[in-house]
Amino acid sequence: MNGHADGPELSAYLDGALSPEPRARVELHMSSCADCRAELDSLRHMKLALSAAPRKAMPADLALALERRFVEGAAAPWYAAFTRPVIWAPAGALALATFAVSLWLRSAATLDEIPLEPLLAAHARYSAEALVPEDNLVASNYSDQLSDLGDAPDYE
């Protein structure tokens, strides 16, 4: 090896990425070259500084969001949407509102369409007829009753 060790080769040596032959060559050169040893030390310090940085774990809320977005959404069967409370809340409210409106419309129509007078007249007639004895309800004509008396047997 003439001059100094090749830079990328020095980094590869540091990373253990050299095959046996070039590795032996670099080691032989460094045994007699203080500059290359110093350069290797400097690169090693930089590598250690980079690897010493604490690892960043994925924030819990991001992990949850990813799982919801990519896993739950993908795995859910077609009917799953109907089992979620978020679907049922507006659906229930809509059904309740529809029922209330239909009740109101029905009661309004009842008040408008049924007149009160025939009901009162029917009530009055029923009250009057209720005064007549029950067995005379069919034959309530007194003329007919008097003529019936005329056909009565003579007891003399």
Added chain:
Amino acid sequence: MNKMRAEEFAGLLRQTGDKAYNFAYRLAGNEQDARDLVQEAFARALEHSGSYDRARAFDSWLLRILHNVFLDGVRRLAHRSTVSLDAPAPVEDGSWNDVLHAADLTAPDELIRRESIDMVQLALERLPAHYKAAIVLCDVEGMSYDEIARIMDVPVGTVRSRIHQGRLLARQAYEELEKRGGRRS
């Protein structure tokens, strides 16, 4: 190849979520962009799950997608400004007070450790996208050159070159930050 079932995807999501988020955070440099990157990467992974080769590691495949999402964003940004994927970015001017968070006033030892970690992250943020991805995958995620080559979709020789160049740039940026801020020790 069939698309993944939801249960299978859920398991992979739990297994690889932290790794994907850590990679995204180191690339993006902030939480909001990291969240967006991860969400988009998982969305694309699910959409293209039919093309996933189950003989290979899922995390490598996912990180490759995430890396592509990141590069898409960088390219969109490059259209609007002068951001480059390869060219070394200059260390920005600014005092140490601008760099340090005011809320980080805790015990001295902890502060020194945190300053050092902050400076590493700041140095990373100054790297061009390709170099940053290469050294994050190698030094932070501990992946082999072959895995990195698959994720970045480049030859192993290019990976080797980017890792070395990335370390030199990160060291330069770190020393620059240290010089301007005056590391307390």
